[in-house]
Amino acid sequence: MIEIDSVSKAYDGRRVVDELSLTIPEGSFCVLLGPSGCGKSTTLRMINRLVAFDSGTIRVGGEDVRRVAPEQLRRRIGYAIQSTGLFPHWRVEDNIATVPRLLDWPRARVQDRVSELLELLHLDPATYRAKYPHQLSGGEQQRVGVARALAADPELLLMDEPFAAVDPVTRAVLQTEIVRIQRATKKTIVFVTHDIEEALILASDIAILERGHLAQWGTPLDLLERPASAFVGEFVGGGSSGLKLLSLRTVADRLRPGETAAGEPVPMDTSLRDAFAQMAARHSDRLPVSDAAGRPLGTVTLADLVR
């Protein structure tokens, strides 16, 4: 759990973070979202004390971060950034082993951990261990960056726009991966982005920041359905908040059990947005729905989508 309690930070007299209070629960995938200059990166970097805050307190797991030596604190917290920051003179293996070696893990344990992480990130250890960062594609570099952040099994992972610099296809793959890893490891992740689509895909909780204040805290659904202010509504929805809402719910939520309809059934975890697209393509206002094994469950109708 991370408790940020009325924290402020000013640069040259201008407050970039202003009396911010925020509690991020254990195991949350929390996205800090907002336009540039809203203080989201600064907030992230205050958690591991890369930025010193002027007032307030931050506690990680109940412990005041200012009571721990910054190096000790940072070794307990994973850190991944946009331009990866991989060490160009070290091999992939050495890069991933950075924090375990700082913590003086035994050699064999470091070796095993590197292999385990490369496999977790779907990079073949035999192929990638001994490569240098410049021999990797942008997506592979970012995978190594994430592996490095996870290396010492930190309780908390801080990620500062880690996927902003990769191409859209690779970004989508990496987003799926990080969600999978978060579900599997149950780690608390604080993730900074300015991309609302990315936030909706990744987050279990979203904190929207506006000029150093917390504008709203909630689940993606909360933000779309009940924006707390015109700023949040505008930032989250723009002109298409309805479509974004559809993408957050699945046909399982609107199922008419037992009913039947003609045509190829769609799986029950299909988003309402995709179901809507199917109806438009098939010129039909009714779709059959099946479970993961392909057994028919019922139907969903056009009227159900907008209910």
Place this chain on the structure above:
Amino acid sequence: MLFAVGAAAVLGTGFLSIAPNRLLSGRPIGLFAATDLRLGAGIGLIAGVLLLMSLAPPARGLQRAAAALAGGLLLLIVGAAGNAAAALATAAPPLARISLGAGFWILFGTAALALVDALQRAGAGSAERSAVIATLGLASLAMAHCGLFDALSLAREYRSHEDLFATALVRHIVLVVAGVGPAVLIGVPLAITAARQPRLQGPLFAVLNLLQTIPSIALFGLLLVPLAALASAVPMLAALGVGGIGPAPAVIALILYALLPIVRNTVAGIAGVDPAVIDAARGMGMTRRQLIWRVEVPLALPLLVAGLRIVTVQLVGLAVVAALIGAGGLGTFVFEGLGQYAADLVLLGALPAIGLALAADFLLQTLAAVAARHD
């Protein structure tokens, strides 16, 4: 172009020169007059083939052949000089001096340039270059050992200074190492400090730049008074060899000269490290010391080694001047030769100094290639 210079040298200047004794200046003797006709013809033939090769379309194999030919030409020119000197010496009085003439040096220079050029075009790696240098060196040593150069006055100067030569060479190397070593030990921490605190850079570089602009003899002179005073005040230092003249002021001056390139290159190297890399290193919990020694210095290493290369070559030359204040080294021969108006004695000091500079340059270039391997 090279060939034209070479040809002009052969026709226009003396390949060797002969003088009745050590002090008088010599009378030039042309290549074809001096050497066996077959050697002269061989030199002309190889040079002609090299000219044709340089006109042909570039190909790796051809360039390798050209390099081999140029290497052979170098050896042939050196051999021909020795051979011709021996022939002249039999007919000359025992006090006569036979020196290498302008024609020899120009021919030697053009052949060496042709060799370097061919190696470069052939894309030769450092291993191949080392092999070429070693082959040429060994072949020259073998020729010297057979007494091929004995008639040349350079060899006679060597013979008469043989006992001093090895000492002077070693002393010269010691002076350079004693200058570069401490300069690295002082310069790298200075550079790290300056990289951390950019406000220090202005004054620091002002001082170091000023030191560089002081002429070497003036700096030796400036150090003379304080060191002499220090030595008389602290007898223990005097016992250690510190004094107004001798190696101590020379080494101090060399260190001061070496500081600027080392500090400047290291600061530039550290400043060139990607800020994201430093952010990541700090974010993962490296201490300041770990950040410096595990990340910043290794990444600045290629530039640091480049600075070291400049400095070492520079100090080999400056250490020659150090002989003026009694520091010893190869400069001893240079100044002794100048004083006696004996050009060959000057060469006995100057040629090995040039060789040392080239060797140091080559060695550190190889090291720089290794340091830059990962980027």
